[in-house]
Amino acid sequence: MTTPCSGSEMVEVFAQRRGLIETLATEPATQAELGERAGVSRPTAHRAINQLEDLGLVRATDSRYQLTEFGHEALAQHQEHLDTLDRLCRLTVAQQQIDPDLSLRSPILDGCDVSLSQQYAIDSASHSNKEIIENAVRVYTVLDGFTVNYFTGHLEGSVSEEVVMIVSDSHLDGLLATYREPIEELFDTEYFKLYRTEQPIPYSVTVAETEDQAYGILLTHADGRVKASVRNHSPKAVAWARERFDHYYDSAIRVDQDQVQ
Numbered sequence: 001m002t003t004p005c006s007g008s009e010m011v012e013v014f015a016q017r018r019g020l021i022e023t024l025a026t027e028p029a030t031q032a033e034l035g036e037r038a039g040v041s042r043p044t045a046h047r048a049i050n051q052l053e054d055l056g057l058v059r060a061t062d063s064r065y066q067l068t069e070f071g072h073e074a075l076a077q078h079q080e081h082l083d084t085l086d087r088l089c090r091l092t093v094a095q096q097q098i099d100p101d102l103s104l105r106s107p108i109l110d111g112c113d114v115s116l117s118q119q120y121a122i123d124s125a126s127h128s129n130k131e132i133i134e135n136a137v138r139v140y141t142v143l144d145g146f147t148v149n150y151f152t153g154h155l156e157g158s159v160s161e162e163v164v165m166i167v168s169d170s171h172l173d174g175l176l177a178t179y180r181e182p183i184e185e186l187f188d189t190e191y192f193k194l195y196r197t198e199q200p201i202p203y204s205v206t207v208a209e210t211e212d213q214a215y216g217i218l219l220t221h222a223d224g225r226v227k228a229s230v231r232n233h234s235p236k237a238v239a240w241a242r243e244r245f246d247h248y249y250d251s252a253i254r255v256d257q258d259q260v261q
Helices: 007-026 029-039 042-054 069-098 127-133 149-154 169-180 180-189 234-250
Strands: 059-060 064-067 113-118 138-143 162-168 192-197 204-209 214-222 227-232 253-255
Touching: 007 029, 007 042, 007 064, 007 069, 029 042, 042 059, 042 214, 064 069, 069 113, 069 214, 069 227, 127 149, 127 204, 127 214, 127 227, 138 149, 138 234, 149 180, 162 169, 162 234, 169 192, 180 192, 180 204, 192 214, 204 234, 214 234, 227 234
Parallel strands: 138 162, 162 192
Antiparallel strands: 059 064, 113 227, 138 204, 192 253, 204 214, 214 227
């Protein structure tokens, strides 16, 4: 490479030649071998090699071509860029399902783990949160929907947790009718507190604190399953989730055990 190439030029080259570049990243090849491995004609392989050599991505040694150090680094950066865009696309889907007004730059979304539901996997979007919540010592949660795991998970742990749960008035009767037995068992543990609120709950917010780490978790439900989930353990994200929980908790009304029985 005799003159510097631009980033936009690199993007265009990788869009056109990614398969060939990845083939050379695996092991060196002659032009004929490269064409065969990448499934392109020899003339195409020849033109690609010349282009990649001009850009300093490839060099020849004894008629075999391989990526230069620059080529390997450019490929790694390109893949990282694609991974970032893939994650952004998935995050945007989760954001739209959870709350379209929630900024992508919100602390809870900045660097979060994203899970989306899969058509034939029940609660696949919330599965990654299950172990965290079951092993937490404190769980503060505002729920817009329910599955039985939200209650039995707290009963299966060997260590008593502090569990504070807030539900909307519109969901309370259905919740008690459907999950009365595990909720009664939770009340018997004396570490469970249930609250109701008049405020609408557009999506679930949970703060789960384990012995080593605190997490902020957002979920949204539909048809008895979780549609999307984001989880973040940064201090700013946890503080954001706790602030959302407190917003409901400050005006919530305690549900007594007698109201459940």
